Amino acid sequence: MPSADGTASRRAALQMLDAVLRNGRTLEAAAQRVRGLSAPDQGLAVAIAGEVLRRLPDLDALIDGATRQRLPDDSKARMVLRMALAQKIGLQTPDHAIVATALPLVDGGPRRLVHGVLGTLLRRWVDPSEAPRLPAAVEERWLDAWGNDVVEAARRQIAQRPPLDLTFASAEAARRYAAENGGVSLAPNHVRLGESGAVPALTGFSEGGWWVQDLAASLPARLIPGAAADVLDLCSAPGGKAMQLSAAGHRVVAVDASDSRLQRLAQNLERTGLSAELIRADMLKWKPTQEFDAILLDAPCSATGTFRRHPEVLYRARPAVIRESAEVQARLLPRAAEWVKPGGTLVYSVCSLEPEEGEAIIADFLAGHPGFQLEPGDLPDFVTSTANGHVRILPGVLADQGGLDGFFAARLVRGSA
Numbered sequence: 252m253p254s255a256d257g258t259a260s261r262r263a264a265l266q267m268l269d270a271v272l273r274n275g276r277t278l279e280a281a282a283q284r285v286r287g288l289s290a291p292d293q294g295l296a297v298a299i300a301g302e303v304l305r306r307l308p309d310l311d312a313l314i315d316g317a318t319r320q321r322l323p324d325d326s327k328a329r330m331v332l333r334m335a336l337a338q339k340i341g342l343q344t345p346d347h348a349i350v351a352t353a354l355p356l357v358d359g360g361p362r363r364l365v366h367g368v369l370g371t372l373l374r375r376w377v378d379p380s381e382a383p384r385l386p387a388a389v390e391e392r393w394l395d396a397w398g399n400d401v402v403e404a405a406r407r408q409i410a411q412r413p414p415l416d417l418t419f420a421s422a423e424a425a426r427r428y429a430a431e432n433g434g435v436s437l438a439p440n441h442v443r444l445g446e447s448g449a450v451p452a453l454t455g456f457s458e459g460g461w462w463v464q465d466l467a468a469s470l471p472a473r474l475i476p477g478a479a480a481d482v483l484d485l486c487s488a489p490g491g492k493a494m495q496l497s498a499a500g501h502r503v504v505a506v507d508a509s510d511s512r513l514q515r516l517a518q519n520l521e522r523t524g525l526s527a528e529l530i531r532a533d534m535l536k537w538k539p540t541q542e543f544d545a546i547l548l549d550a551p552c553s554a555t556g557t558f559r560r561h562p563e564v565l566y567r568a569r570p571a572v573i574r575e576s577a578e579v580q581a582r583l584l585p586r587a588a589e590w591v592k593p594g595g596t597l598v599y600s601v602c603s604l605e606p607e608e609g610e611a612i613i614a615d616f617l618a619g620h621p622g623f624q625l626e627p628g629d630l631p632d633f634v635t636s637t638a639n640g641h642v643r644i645l646p647g648v649l650a651d652q653g654g655l656d657g658f659f660a661a662r663l664v665r666g667s668a
């Protein structure tokens with residue numbers, strides 16, 4: 252049960268939102284920094300902060316429409332009101348509990364103002380939009396890059412909790428699991444469950460036959476040719492793609508720069524009984540001792556494609572962040588390309604909806620590497636390759652079945668020497 256008066260979780264949500272919006276942290280990192288809360292209070296705080304981040308521009312419009320006195324964007328009063336509205340919309344908290352837990356947060360501050368605005372908002376209540384606006388800068392960017400239908404689809408997606416996707420080591424196990432547990436299989440080795448409850452409590456977790464992976468994130472590894480081969484998985488942790496590659500029978504070498512993330516990869520391999528050689532290294536300094544039949548580079552990126560689960564990415568991924576990220580990707584890809592055997596395959600992927608991190612990286616790479624060619628791979632029917640052979644998953648794909656994360660992947664084949 253949350254704490255008796257409910258203020259501990261609200262104070263924690265306030266701290267989390269401050270850490271996310273002011274200091275650019277992820278919500279998960281911000282939540283880990285809040286200490287001393289019971290698990291239910293922690294869960295409630297994350298839920299409130301998450302709901303604020305899903306609907307922030309709409310919440311601000313409601314607040315601005317209820318007061319003539321414009322509250323500064325970063326004021327505590329505005330944040331407390333955003334949290335109050337988010338609880339009304341997303342958590343169906345009763346009005347009296349919303350008011351009782353909001354006011355103590357502005358003690359010593361504009362308590363009367365907050366009380367007044369909140370009273371107006373709750374009295375005037377209208378049902379919230381099913382397609383709340385995204386931050387203005389993101390809408391402008393995506394309108395330019397992808398057009399209005401995609402922005403509309405993204406608005407609808409951010410209002411909803413995404414379903415839970417599981418990837419299975421074997422296609423047969425996925426079919427059986429879907430039939431026995433009421434899931435839907437949208438691709439080989441895949442099962443979609445409606446609810447994202449506690450993952451360790453799901454049937455089959457300890458047996459290790461599956462792992463959680465958005466269906467879009469499973470596409471890059473599906474582009475690696477099937478015959479058992481030596482595969483280098485670069486930027487590998489926590490290992491969703493490494494596990495797919497190992498399950499497909501490849502000998503996998505997995506490289507990642509982060510110790511803690513590699514530990515998670517090791518735990519994932521142990522639970523699933525799959526295998527890979529793990530190497531902790533910065534791939535800009537490290538060099539393998541052999542060439543590989545196939546290489547998968549799942550590059551670090553702005554992660555804007557994951558906005559359904561991590562709405563804060565839309566605030567963290569400012570233009571400078573996207574630019575820096577693209578600069579790193581432009582160094583990682585040519586380096587990975589050096590280690591592909593003649594005739595071998597190089598797959599590049601990012602969970603980003605920014606063309607600078609996807610299409611533009613591949614165009615620049617191909618311009619400087621005439622020995623490589625784009626070749627579309629064999630993917631599930633719902634994936635349509637773009638005219639130039641990339642895989643681009645945008646908001647709106649499989650919308651009626653729960654949607655997908657935004658993703659980009661390109662399959663490059665090195666000419667035989």
Ligand SMILES: C[S@@+](CC[C@H](N)C(=O)[O-])C[C@H]1O[C@@H](n2cnc3c(N)ncnc32)[C@H](O)[C@@H]1O
Nearest residue numbers: 486487488489490491492507508509533534549
């Ligand atoms: C998008 S995540 C990878 C997700 C992973 N492929 C999966 O399927 O679970 C990017 C990873 O790149 C790693 N990384 C970033 N820069 C790196 C570098 N220079 N060398 C090696 N790994 C790096 C990060 O530690 C992070 O784990």
